[in-house]
Amino acid sequence: MGKNKILTILQKELVIALGCTEPVAIALAAATAKSYVTGQIEEIKVKASGNIIKNAKSVGIPGMTAKGLDFAAALGAVSGDPNQQLEVLNGLTIEDERMAIKLIEEGKVTAGQADTPKRLYIEVIVRTDKQCSRAIISDNHTNITLIEVDGIAVYRGGCENIGIQTDEEELEALTINEIYEWVLQADLTDLGLVKKSIELNRMIGMEGLYGNYGLNVGKTIKENVKKGILSDDLATSAMSLAAAGSDARMAGSILPVMANTGSGNQGIAVTLPVVAAAEKLKVSEERMIRAVALSHLITIHIKSKFGRLSALCGVTAAGMGASGAIVYLLDGGLQQIKAAIQNTIGNVSGMICDGAKAGCAMKVSTCSNVAVQSALLALNNQEIQSTDGFIHDDVEKSIESFCKLGNEGTRQTDELILKLMLEK
Incomplete structure (x- = not known):
């Protein structure tokens, strides 16, 4: 491409x-x-x-x-x-x-x-x-x-059944291989929008850490690190910053965010775990920007097949993008990035969406933690095998299966979730 x-x-x-x-x-x-x-x-x-x-x-x-x-x-x-x-x-x-x-x-x-x-x-x-x-x-x-x-x-006007802004022909040609190669060679001047996503989303993440929003998921994680109850490591850093951004957004913060495929919460979950990991690892700004670009593009690739709205939580797809990006930050290669995506698919694929609300920050926290875990397993050459669940040897086929689950396998679940919500 x-x-x-x-x-x-x-x-x-x-x-x-x-x-x-x-x-x-x-x-x-x-x-x-x-x-x-x-x-x-x-x-x-x-x-x-x-x-x-x-x-x-x-x-x-x-x-x-x-x-x-x-x-x-x-x-x-x-x-x-x-x-x-x-x-x-x-x-x-x-x-x-x-x-x-x-x-x-x-x-x-x-x-x-x-x-x-x-x-x-x-x-x-x-x-x-x-x-x-x-x-x-x-x-x-x-x-x-x-x-x-x-x-x-x-x-x-408009386009029927577009589900995503990009033309289908462009998306069909997109693969994890091509995304990885493009991110490695892309001119930084072409990644201005990615840099803007880091700036905007980090700002709302910090707002959530120091303000009082929703369930204060991110803030609570950070406070428990200070108390010594939680360790100050890569996973808690990713969880606290990403969840704090979701805390603020879901509670009505006036700060804008950079959305990914139509979802602001997803934009937060794509960027902030990677930003937190990059800051924790003290990598260069260029490496951080490339990592976030990788996370955005992997998630766009998955969401183009998954659809904008589903009975499954879209933040799971963001976790898959973030896991691959964290592998990149830790000097992993293409095969390990694919393994991290596979591990994330095998972990959080069943997380349901029961509407946008304060509790979404907990799901962002969970998927951020899974992104780090999946990356670390992949870097240790550990990958969920094709004998397990619906995982395939080929990550692209695993993505297809995950998206079929979201699109075809959960329609009755979606109707029941809405019924339960409206019965309250």
Whole structure:
């Protein structure tokens, strides 16, 4: 694969995002619908797929105290700027929150499940005292496929079933071998977006370590290192920084992050375990940047087959990328990187997704720990064998099996998880 193609993949799949991507996507749909009508808002209706509901129901929204699909839609309609895409909620104020809550209290906002086979689907209808509009996002968090005003389509666009921003032909040619070779020879000037991901995501990680967010998973790990209960080693460093970033993001920190394949939490889990390991090992900045690029690309490669939303936790794929990158930081070669990915697949492949929430930081911590363990085993030439589970001799086939599990084997699980969540 050519240099420019892999660079294009990075540029498409690394996107700055403010707030958890699912409520942000709802706000984007609402802001888009509202931008096409004038007058006072009389009604907002939200319909979303089960996976969107899971991830938007309980997660924090940057700078706000309220949560939920109805609040995200009201906030987007009242004050969101659709031109800012995944930063649609940037710069909102307490007054914006007050106006959104007022709409909800007046009974003007409703939210429910859409009757759709799509895993990523959002439909928002905004009716004012003058007009009515409808906006639909599907398959990708910014993929607007329809805008209607008073029942007349004024925009049809987007791509059906894209699931990921990059063209399928480009992704089909991507392999672990080519990713590794590209990362070794890439000009640092081509990795500016990767460097930016380190800067942004490290900042929210530090915010989580020193602030008070969610379950304080990362902060608690760090405090127990200081007490001598946990050791100050590579694994705890990776766990604490990555989990702290997730703590802050899931609790509504106003800091933006660099998302990976549409997920900010995944962007954190791809970068911060690797950054923490690089800092612990005192490697050069160049080596850190190359390692994080490797982690991003491995995860993009896996997620291109896995899909954006699933009954399985996407952070598991990020752990696979991080494990390969940590091998690289510890001077391992291509075969050991593949072994680390295999080990991670064999360890965390069954972790379910029960929605975006504070507890996601615990899953980030777990996958960061597994990334380090898998890397160390691989460096000791220990790899899960093809006689075990669904692991193959070829890492690419193991990735395919993992993605089939996420896509084909968990649909009933996904429905049951949502049912259990909504029964509470």
